[in-house]
Every structure is written in structure tokens, then in C-alpha cells.
Amino acid sequence: MTISYVTNFVVFSSVSCGRGNAGQTNYGLSNSVMERICEIRKKQGLPALAVQWGAVGDVGLVAEVRDEDVQRDIGGTLLQKISSCLLTLDKFLKQEAPIVSSIVVAEKTANSFGSGVIVNAVAEIMGIKDLKTVSQQLSLAELGMDSMTAVEIKQTLEREFEVFLTAEDFRNLTFAKLYALTIQCNDVASKTSITSDSEVSASLKVLLRNFGEEKFANEPILHMPTLVSNGDKSIEPIHKDVLIMLPGLEGCAAALESLCRKLKIKVCMLQLGTEHKNENCEQMVDRLYESAMLCLRPGSKIWLLGYSFGSLLVLELAARLECQGYKGTIFCLDGSPNYLLSLINTMINTSDDVQIQNSIISNCIDLITPKITNNLIQKLGEMDKIDEKIEYILKMPSVANIYSKKFLIRMVQVCYDRLKVIINYNFDNIKKLQSSIILLRPKNAAIFVCDDNYGLNKFSECPVIVHFFNDNHISIVDNKDVADVINNVIAVHDQ
Template sequence: MMIHDNHVNIINRSWASYGADVRISTHDVTTEAGCEELLKMANEMGPVEAIFNLAVILKDAVFQNQTSESFKVSFGPKALATMHLDKLSRKLCPSLKNFVVFSSVSCGRGNAGQTNYGLSNSVMERICEQRKKDGLPALAIQWGAIGDVGLVADMQYEDVQLEIGGTLQQRISSCLLALDKFLKQDEPIVSSMVVAEKKAGSSNCGNIVEAVAQIMGIKDLKTVSRQIPLAELGMDSMMAVEIKQTLEREFEIFLTAQDIRTLTFARLLELSAQSDNAPSTSVATRVQNDAAVGMRIFFRNFGEEKFANEPLIHMPTLISNETGEKEAVHAIENVMFMMPGLEGCAAALEPLSRSLKIKVCVLQLGTEHRNENCEQMVDRLYQLAISRLVPGTKFWLLGYSFGAMLTLDLAAKLERRGVTGTVFCLDGAPDFLLSLAAAVINYKNDFQLQNSLICKTIDIVSPNNEITDTLMEKLNKIEDYDERIKYSISVLPVQTNYSNEFIASIAKVCFDRMKVVINYDTTNVKKLKSQIVLLRPRETPPFVVCEDNYGLDKFSESPVTVHFLDGNHVSIIENKNVADIINNVIYNS
């Protein structure tokens, strides 16, 4: 490690003022012999009670340009020196109380161009973990950027704050306070950093997909396949670095270099939906199989199991304080019937219901009806709705996502009975859903679709589990769908919200419903007399090809009313403007 003479003189004078005996060793600590001489020299001065390795040498380059020599340069003073100090201190330093190495956030979180540096720090951390297991003192500190002194301080221009990997410089006084706390605790690996202020979406691009497309020089996303990895679309090493940094800086999404290499636009589309719907605090985004990830757009939650198979659930609204319990069968004047998304339960619609000035009944799909087609589902919903409509009154129907398909068919069936009304489609329509499914789900065959549904079901019933990353690979080896579900449940982490029977049932019926989306036929649709109101996000997801009205003009004799709102397919249901528009339509009627 190089030390500037002026810096050494200042430190020496400072320590000497406290009566310290300071000696500078020039032994080569990257060799075992050099480390041994260093420790022997220290023992001559007195018992060695603390060892600190603060060494840092950077040799940054993208991985393709790294060499064995660039790895050795970084590896020596950090990894090799720590290995030798660990081995020799065990016999030469019996009074040792502290064994501290300075690691980096580039090891804990990764940093473009620093594979060699990250490896060196990782080796030091593994040594500390082993020492702790052996009952010896050990501490590795993953520091972020340090201000006042050191490499980052040398790069800083005047008082301009540098942002590196999403962190700002930590003042040396703060570092010393953190160090004091770290020395008093027992964990072998700790971190200290100053997280930069979040500026998600501050780039000139409106979303993640557009930002990546701009970096790669792709002007029209419809000209490329959503399933082909970016590397095969022409992404070179420098583009990969820029994409990684842009995702971290602008959208708070942290991916590994391997994730970047295998990234597809289909996966970016899902990350965009997650980012729009996530809290502002920074979290590491875990990336899974494309198909399983894409399913998140179609699912919300399963609600409470005890209510899942109730055919009808009354919801709390601005004029009704229903608790969600099933209500007795009777006709209700001025009521809105809602059809939920793919999961088929009422829970996801509660945020919207609470802001409406009309009574709301959700017609649930349940989990007891297997192998149903669209017509059979609609027949069940029709029997529920017609028995609760007051003769001579108009209907109010709302379908969210998958529920919009059923709502259109239900409206047609009610019109054949002589009843008309208004149909609200909340970001749902047959053409749109089919295109969305094609954009975010790899469903080349039923086998892949079933596995994706299983993984997503497991994610909902047991959030933040550690099995779905490897589950898809296991499922691909099991032929029978029921056996795949059975295996998935057997490895599911312990949870108390849902029974195994319910989990199995929901995976099976959701497969039936996805097949309805894929097989829906719009060629011979009878147009509705009832008004159709579409509430949709302003931006159409990339790769989704459909008209502004989602092709709903095929279902209506009159023009479709379209409202463009903030949000995405997942978050729009919580947009207050949705409720305001619905309330105004009802009031004006």
C-alpha cells in the first residue's frame, strides 16, 4: 500500500503527541514470511492485541477485460495478507482481542467493474466467519464511500458530493462512531454506508423498459422479441454496465451481473410494474423465472380461506359498512356487482369498494369448480346476479383484469333477459389480456403455464420464501400436474394462512382461468346496448399490442368511454380517481 510522506508525517506527529511508539514496517504482507516478520516486530514492542487490515488497491475493469494479473493486484494486500495474518496470529498473538478487516459494499452489493475487488473482500469476510466459528475475534466491515480521506475523497472535486453505487461519502467522524459500535457486537460481517437520496424515474425515460431500450439504441420495441436476452440483442459490456447503473440509480433495482446478461424485455416489463407499485425505500429486487414473475401482474391475493368459496361477498363502501360476510339472498336496489381478477376472490377489490357511493357485491369464482370454461363460469355468476336484481332496474357491473372478460359475457346474458345498464372494465378486456399474457408469460405449452401458476401461488401464500428460485427446475422434472402441486406444497415453508387443500385448489382453478384468457374467441361477439366504460393506465405496457379502447368497440353498439389514469395494471385499483369516475357516472345516471 502506498502512503504519501506528508500524510505519514502528520499522523506520526499526532500519535506521538499521545505518547504512542509508531514504527512503519516495509515487510511484504502478501507473503507468509513477510507477515511473520511483521508480527514478530510488533511482539517486540509489546503484546499484539489488535490487527487491522485497511489495505485497498483498485484495478477496475469490466469482467471481459479482467486478467489474472488484475486479480492478483487486488487479491494480495487484502485476501492473501488476511489469510497469512489469520494463520500466524493464532500462534504468535495469544492476547489478540480484535481482528478487523475493512471490506466494501462492492462485496456485499456488487459494483460494476470491481469483480476482482469484490472477490478479495469476500475472501476476507469468509476468513472472519471461520474465525468467529473457531471462537476467535473477527470483524469485517463493508464500508460505503468514505469522505474526508481515502480514494473517494481524492476523487472529489471541491465540495461536490460523489454518488457511488447509490451511496454518498460517510464522514470519518461517523465512521469512527460506527466502528466503536461494531467492535462491541458479535456479528462477523457488518455494513456502514450513507444511502443517497432516492431519485427513482429521474431519467428522461418514463419507465424502465424505455430506459434500457434507449441505452441499447432500440427505437421501436415492437421490432424485437421480448423473450430474447439483451446480450443476444446486441448488448456489449459497456452497455451492461450502463444498464446496471441506470437501474440502480434511477429505479432502485439492484441486479447481479449475471442477471443483467440474462435480462429480457419481458422481465423488465415485470420489474417496471413492481417498481411503480413498491414503497420508495430501497430494496434489493429478487429476479425469478420469467414466466413465474410475469404471473404477478395477474394475481393480487387470495383473501381469507374461510370466505374463498362464498359465492357472493358484500363489501364495505361509503354508504355501507358491511364486514365482508355473506349476505342473505334477496334483491337489492342500486347495487354494483364486481368480478375479481384471476384469483377469483373479493379481497383485492376492497380498496376500490371503500371509496364508492353504491352498495357493492363481489361475485366470487371460488375454488370448488374445476375444468370450467368461460360459459360455465358466467352461468354461475348470472344466477347470482339475476336473483338479486330488482325487476325493472338497470345493472351496474365492474370487472377487474380477468373479471372484465366475464363481466362482458354476463352483461350480454343479462341483456338477453331484457336488462341493460353500465359495464365498467378496470384495465381488462379480452384482446388486452391475451396480449398482456403473451408479453409477460412464457406459455408455449400447458406444462410451462402450470408450473408458472404453481410458483406464483407459492409466492402469494408464503411471501419472501427461498424455494421458488429453484422450484421451477424441480417441477420441470415431474410430469403429472397434481404431483407437481403436491411436491410444491411439501417443500413450502410453514405458514398458517391457508390449508394445503386450498393451495392445491387455487393452483388448479387458476390454470383453468388462464386457459379461458388464452382461448377466448372474439370473432362472433354480440354487441351490447349497455354503456361500456374503460378505466386504464395512461401507458400501454411494452409489447402489448392493442387499441386505446382495448378492442372493446367490438362489444358495444355505442362508442366506448375511455379514461386514462395514473398507475399500472396492479396499482390502478387503488387510484382514487377510479372511484371518483365511477361515482360520477352513477350520480349522473
């Protein structure tokens, strides 16, 4: 290591050392040892250079196995020709850094991957052939992701899709969140002009979150996993308090699952499902009331929470329960009738049923294939029937086939019904509640609302308590501080 008459001391390392590669830990470690030797020599004033080469096209293993005249994309890089390597080496010898790297980065063509590609790439790494066979809400670790697979997934997300996640986000990563990431990536990549219809379509993303698993969508009551409950109603003891939750426009529990897991109370989620068409507000509340009575003990204090669209229904449900002698606390999670109506009026011509219907279809499909284009929206406008529109979209090669046609048709229909409930809400027939209302909302609302309390003071005899968070309508559900507020309110009552 200390021979002084050596002019150049050069070792060939690999990008597998600098960036890692699944199945090559020993190879990467041995190259790393060589690089450390070069660093030591450099500190001693001796010549030293380690070059991390990528895949070389003219010689070596890759050259032997590749098809002739085919330029392969390996981990986001292309094969580097020997002539290029020699020119690059000449430049490296004229600089002072002990460790350098040489790769040919492949051009990123995000749109060429097709929608749902992030999900497909991760599923392929994990060896999952059919996404319908796994839960969209379980974390990748729960689905079998080990440490080596995690490294490969993380590198794939960063190299191929330029998606960078924090350690906590990566630990909690699910296929449902991967679908959301795909939507975000396509939104950023899209450079096309947007028509008024597509603006409406994009805006409705605020109200539609996550359908969850189709097989659970029509369960009227789901017992959610929390910090004090495992979610299995068959083996749980009777709890003193129960928090009854109502989800957003899609009527499914999945979007609120992360919040439930942070709560110190048993949670019963009342789902609206997809089987009841043409329902008005009163009919929806009738069903919810029947389910709620199955979760409550006679004379117990009621704890209710409604998120987004669910905040409208939770107020009506509370009024119905108060008629039976129940009283308690209502949490409105970024929602109220005034807020929802203002939001709808800013994005939709509420007198145009066709526009409302096409917007819902676009957003429902957007949750499974984020490739909603102006041409597609225009094509939908030329069709009359919902099932015809859904069938047309499902035939698109880019659609991730995780929900049945029947389910999607029903989901579009019931979401349309629920939007009409917002539009037709009767503000002249408000009965003030005896229960207290607590509003949990972002500091900056999605739309302008005159009152900080979203107009909820009209619904209660008690002053409305408002908590502000540095979030938006979607991220507020995952904020631990929201769960802490709910837990603290319940704990104070118990004391």
C-alpha cells in the first residue's frame, strides 16, 4: 500500500457497491473494501482511484447474454461502450477524488410505463402475480417484504420513478398508497391543457379517496383495529365506550383505517356500501341509525365522527339518536354541510347531471388508472349509460383490474346519489343538537368558508370547538395529532 514509485493506482469497482443491488451483497462488500484502501492511500498522499463502473456493453457477462444490436435498460442505466469507458477513465485520472462512478443513465419516459406501473413494478419484485389476492391496505412488510426486497423496492422507486419516501412512509407503504403515488406522478408529468370538465374531474379527487377491498365494501358495520381493539367482533369484550365513524363520499372504511389504528377506543365503522341506489339523505340516515343502535349500549354517551361527506350524515344521525335519549360528542373531520356544498359549487355545475356523472366516473376510474385524459372525458360525454362508460374504460389496456365491472358501476351510481344529497341538503330544517361538536380542520381549507367553524354553529346549542392542523383534506386523516386530540377528549370525559 505504500510503494511510492507507482504513478497510478487504479481499481475497478462497481455501481453495485455504490448503489446496491439485490443478491450481490458480498460482491458489493468486496468492492467496498477496495474503495476504502483507495481512500486510505489518498489520505497518505499516494495515488489511488476506484472507478464504480456500470454495465459494460462490449465485454463481460452482460455482453455475453444480451441480444445482438439491442440496447438494454438495466436498473435505469444503459450499457456503456468500451471506447466511452476509456475516454472516461482518462478524465478520471486527471482529477483528485479517490472514488468515482461512470454510468449511462437511460432516458426517463414515465408515460411509456403505463398507468399503475409503480404498483406493477413493486408487485413483480415481491412475486405477487394477482393483486386481487392480496389486501390493498396491508403494509408491504405484512405482505412478506423482507430487508433485501425492501432495498430493491426503494431503489426502484427512486431510480425509475423519482419517488423518494421517508423511512416512516416506507414502513407504512401499502398497495393503496402506491396507487396514490402513481396518480401523483402522472399528475406532475402531465403537460396537457385542461378543459373545464377535466378541472371538475381533478377537483373531485378531494372527495374520493379509497374504495378499499371490494369484498368488504358492503359490510354495514366494520369493527376497526385500534390501540385497544383488534377489530375482531367475535372475540372482543364489551367496551364501555364506542366511537362510531362515518367515512367519506365512497362510503368505505379504508381511507380512515390509519386514523383508527392510533385511537384508544373501540371503533365501529358504518359503511354506506354500493347496494342501495337512488337513496336520499333520510334513507341513508335510516340505514345508519339501524347499524348505530347495534353498536350502542342503552344510556351510554355517544361518540360520533364523520369525515368529509360523512360529516353531513353524522349530524343527521346525531339528531336521530338524541330523539332516543342519547347525547355526547360529535367530531367533524374537515367537513360540514356548508363546507361540502361550497366545495361542490366551486367545481361543478350542479344543474348539469351529465357533468356530475362523468366527473364521478373519471375519478372512480382515476383511483385504479391515473391516465384520465381530455380525450377520454370527451369520449365519455358521447355515451349515455353508466355501464357503457365503465365497460369502455375497463377495456383500456392501462387499467389495473382490481375491481369488478359490477362494483365500479354501482360505486359510480351511489357516489352520484351522495353528491345529490349534498346539493339538495335542506338548510331550512336544521335541528340544533344538545351534543357538543368538535371540528378538526386544516389551517388552510380547500375552499373559502366564511366561518372558521364551517357553519357548524348552526347545528349545536353548545359552542363549536375548532382544532387547526397543518394538513390538507387528505393528509389530515393520517396526522397523529388528530388522533391525539380525539384520544384526549375521550380521556378527559372518562376521568
